Amino acid sequence: MELATQYNPAEVEDKWYQYWTEHKAFSSKPDGREAYTVVIPPPNVTGVLHMGHVLNETIQDILVRRARMEGKNACWVPGTDHASIATEAKVIKRLKEQGINKSDLTRDQFLKHAWDWTDEHGGIILKQLRKLGCSCDWDRTSFTMDEVRSRAVIKVFCDLYEKGLIYRGLRMVNWDPERQTALSDEEVIYHDEHSKFYYLKYMVAEEPGKYAIVATTRPETIFGDVAVCINPKEEKNQWLKGKHLIVPIVGRVIPVIEDRYVEIGFGTGCLKVTPAHDANDYMLGQTHNLPTYDIFTPDAHVDITCLEPEIQSNCQVYQGMDRFDCRKQIALDLKNAGLLEKEEDYDNKVGYSERTNVPIEPRLSLQWFIRMQHFADIALPPVMNDDIQFYPAKYKSTYRNWLENIKDWCISRQLWWGHRIPAYYDAELLKQVGQESYPEDKIIVAPTLEEAQAKAPGKTLVQDEGALDTWFSSWLWPISLFDGIENPDNEEINYYYPTADLVTGPDIIFFWVARMIMAGYEYKKQMPFKHVYFTGIVRDKLGRKMSKSLGNSPDPLDLIARFGADGVRMGMMLSAPAGNDILFDDSLCEQGRNFNNKIWNSFRLVQGWQVADVAQPEAAKTACEWFDAKLKQVGFDLQEQFKQYRLSEALMLVYKLFWDEFSAWYLELVKPAYGQPIDRVTYDKTISYFDTLLKMLHPFMPFITEALWQNITERKDGESIMFETLPKYEALSDAELKLVSDFEAVKEVIAGIRTIRAQKQMSPKEAVELQVVGQNPLESLSCIITKSANTSAITVVTEKSGICASFLVGTTEYAVPLAGSINVEEELAKLEADLKYYEGFLQSVMKKLSNEKFVNGAPAAVVDNERKKQADAESKIATIRESIAALKA
C-alpha cells in the first residue's frame, strides 16, 4: 500500500471515534478491577466549546485513557449544567427577539420555552468533545436538572433544612437589577472604577446656616438616609454630637449618631447612613435602631412611594428614574441649590454581576441561606492534611483562607430556570401577613406538594417562587451522578465513589471544589475526589485573556480542522503545567501536527520493510539492546511524571523518546540498505517497540495511535489500543544504566565525527578512520559508531597521527586522520581555548580541595568526587598539551 508522505488526520479521526463508539469502548460497569472515576466539570448546557474546555477536557482524557491502560476500570462521566442564570438570560433574550416578555408568561410557559431551548442547543458541546477524542461513557450523560439530579437536590435541601443548616432570612444581599435576583458573594466581581466623590451639605437643624459636609459616591441614595454617623473621637466633628441634620433636597431631619466604625481622617468624617442600600449602613442601622427605606425597585429605579408624604412631594421629579440617571440629576440639582460643596475624582471598587455584568445593588431581601460554618469545619481538615491533594499545592492556602472566613451562602434566586425551592406557605396566612412577616415555624419544607400537604392538612399551600443557585446542584455532582443521594448504598456509588481526579480551573475553587468537598463529607462521609488538578487560564501568546471582543480566541473546531485533534491536544499540553496560565499559540499545534507527521512517516518506513531470514547485523542487535533499556528508562520516568500530574513533562518525555531516540537513532541503526530486506529478529523487535511507543502516546494522541496500532500488525475486529495494558516499568539496573550512558557517549563520538566532516567538508559517503587515544571505553559499541558515522576502522593508538582533527568525549581523545593539510592556526586556537577552560575548571576544583574546611566538612562522597574531577581535568589538560606540542612541532 502506498501511503502519502503527509499524515491526514481528517481521514482517520472520525473513523476511529466511530469505531470506539460502536464497540462501546468507553463504557464502564462495576467489576473486580480498581475503579478510576472522573466526573466532568459540567459545561453550560447551551455552551459551545472554547479553548478553556479544550485544555480541561484534554487533561481529563489523558488521565482517563492512561488509567484505562494501567488496567483500571476507567469511568469518565459526562454531563451538562443547567446554568440557571446564564441560561435564563439567553432564553429571555431569545423571547424578546420574538417579541415576548418574560413578564407576560406564566412560570410553566416560560419553562416550556427554556426546555425547548435546552433541547435545541443542549448537548452541542458534548458532540464537540467527541471531536476532541474524549473517551466519556456517553451512556451515562447526565444533566444537573434531569430527574435523578433534581430529586437529589430537593432531598438535600429538605435534609439540610431539617438539620437546621438552611434558614430563610431578611438579609442584605447582592442584587442583580438586570436579572432581578439575589446572587451569592462569589458571583460578584469587583472592578476598579473611576468615579466621583460628591461632597454634600447637610444643614444643621439646630443651628440654621451651619452645615456638615458628607462625602458620598452614591448621592442617589439620599432618599433613604436616616442618619449621619461620626466617630465619637473625631476632633473636628465634635460640634455635631447630638445635633440633627437636614438631608439636602429630601428635607428629612435625621440624627447624628456616633460609631467607631467611621474611620478617623477619611473624607470629612461624616458618613451618611442608608441602611437599605449598603451592607455596612445596614449594620449601623441595626446597631442604632434606625428605620430602613428601600428606595429602589427590583430593577434599580427610584421608588419613593414608601417615604413620608411630605418627603415624597419634595422628591417627586426623581420617581421612576434609573439609579445612574438619578445620580447625575441629583448632583446637578444639588449644585444648582448650592448644596454641593465640590466633586472629586475618586477610584473605588464596584461590584458587578458575574453573569449579566451589571453593577450589583446591595439590597435588603428575604432569601434562603445555608449556615456554612458547619461545612467549613468538615471540609478544611481533609485538604490541609492532604487526604485530598491539590495540584499545585499552593491552592491549599487559598482554600484555607476562604474556609476560615466563611460566610453563609445565599442559595435562593429569583429565577424560574432551576430547581424550585421545596418550601410551602399557607396561602391564607401569607395573604394576611405578607412574605416578610410570615412566621418561620409555619413554613413547610417537603420534597413534593403532596408530602407538604400531608404535613398541613386542609390548608391551601403555595410554593416558594424562588429557584436554587446552580451550584446547589453542582456541589452534589460526584454523588448524584451515581444516584448516591437517593440510594446512598447502591452498587454504583459504592464502586465509583470517591472519584479519583478532578480537573478544573482555580476560578471555581470556592463555587464548586470547596462545596463538593463539603457535600461529600456531609452525604458520603468521604472525600468526593482524591486529587484536584487545577489548570491555568488559557491566554493568547501575548498573555491576554481570550475574549470575543479581542477576537483572540480561536475556534477549537477550526484548529482541529487545520491540525487534527491530536495536534491540537498536543499543542495544548506542550505548555500546560498544572496551575500555570498557558500562553496559547497556533504554532504549538503546528508542532503537534509535525509530530504526528513524524510518527506517520516512521510507520511508513517500518511497514515498507521486506522481512527475510537473514542474519541480524551486529549494529541492529546492539541497537535493540540499547533501545530495550532506553524504553524501560523512559517508561519508568513516565510513570513518575504521571504520579505527580506533570503531564507536559510526561508528553515531552515520550516526544523525545519517539523522535530523538527511536526515529533518529534506533531506526537509522536498524534500517537496511536501500532495497535490502530486514532480518526477522530486528523486525519483530521494531514492531514491538512501535507498539509500545504507540501505547505510551495513546493517552495524549488517541487517534493517530489507534489508526497506526490497527495497521502495524494484524488485528481482529473489536480490538483496540485502548484495551491494551501498558507494561509496568522498574528502574534500570546498573548494567542497563551503563549501557544507556555509554550510548550517550557514543552519540557524542558520532557527533564529533560529523562535526569534523562538516567543518572539513568531507562527504558522509567517504569512510573515515577513527583513532582512539589510549584505551577505548566504548569498545562494545563500536558497531554503532561504524554504522552511524561511516568509519572504515576504529583503532586504538598510543599516539594519534600527525595530521588529524581531534575531540574529547569524557576523558578519552578521539582523532580522525585527515587526507590533506590542516589549518594549524585554527586547530591551535581551538585547543588553546579548551586548555584555558579545563585549567580554569581545575583551578576551581583545587580551590575547594585545598580548603581544609571543605575537606573536613563536606561528606566523603562529595570530596571524592572533587578528587575525581581533579584527576579527570589533569588528564585532559595533559592530552591537550600534547596535541598542542604535536601541532607546534
Next chain:
RNA sequence: GGUCGCUUAGCUCAGUUGGUUCAGAGCGGCUGCCUUACAAGCAGCGGGUCGGCGGUUCGAAUCCGUCAGCGACCACCA
C-alpha cells in the same frame, strides 16, 4: 489593606532534601543539506553573571533578609 505566588537562554518553562562537568528542555535562531520514511524533514552549532544587594555555609539558581518589578486571590474605608 491582607494572603499566596512569580522573576533562570530570544520565547515558554524544568531544576525534588544546598554538593556529580548543574546551569537544562522544547520552540525559535545560525550553518550545511531536496541523502530513497519524513523539508511538517536531516546533520551540526551557538546562546544565560539563574531580577538587584546583603547574609548563612567549606559550598547557594536552591536557605534567610532586603529592594525592585510582575501576577493571582481575598477584603465593608463611605
